[in-house]
Amino acid sequence: MQYEVVLPAAGSGKRMGAGQNKLFLQLDMKPILIHTLEAFQSDENCTGIWLAVKPEEREYIRGLLEQYRITKVKGLPNGGKERQHSVHSCIKEMQQVEIVLVHDAARPFITKPTISRLVEVAQEKGAAIAGVKAKDTMKKVSDGVIIETVDRESLWMIQTPQAFRFDLIQQAEDRAEAQGFLGTDEAMLVERLGHQVHIVESTYDNVKITTKEDLIFGEAILKHRSN
């Protein structure tokens, strides 16, 4: 089953504190952004990549795409103030496709089995997101004091990709924009439409590179995979 993917890549990476877009930092001598792009470039079911970028980084990114022979990029729309705005600017430019994946450009370790399963479930049910079961004991805290120990059995840590039928994500994004609603992920916008979102169990190594320690985990994951 074919799909197109939206990769928001227009963040500022403040929590990384690198003084530049963290996606340009290297893991195993290759920019994080390229690791993510290659996961989709090499998937024969992926028919198009939409990359939301900062206008001032567009030319540099074009250079990287050429250097690493990433040929599936169909558009590089301007990112927005928040991640949701960046995703929406891609959705607005897309033509009718059946299935759309939204995936953080900062998650370079996504693998094909997870992608395939998400596409399959989205095609059948409309909406599917990647996640892993919570491993730690989870508690609700207020003013530094525990107010509740939450039953871990029902808690999942949510990742990307998040996969949707195109009409569903388009409607969810348009409605959120019209109502000035800002969600923390795309699924939340779809949930607001009253549509069920299904979970696909992913892997713990599908980490988002956010802070400096994540670069250490990232190098370790790549080393482990190459062995």
Ligand code: C5P
């Ligand atoms: O900051 P964080 O890592 O949570 O962002 C997740 C992804 O969303 C990153 O790939 C980042 O580049 C992207 N993003 C974006 N536009 C924003 C903020 C974040 O495209 N305004």
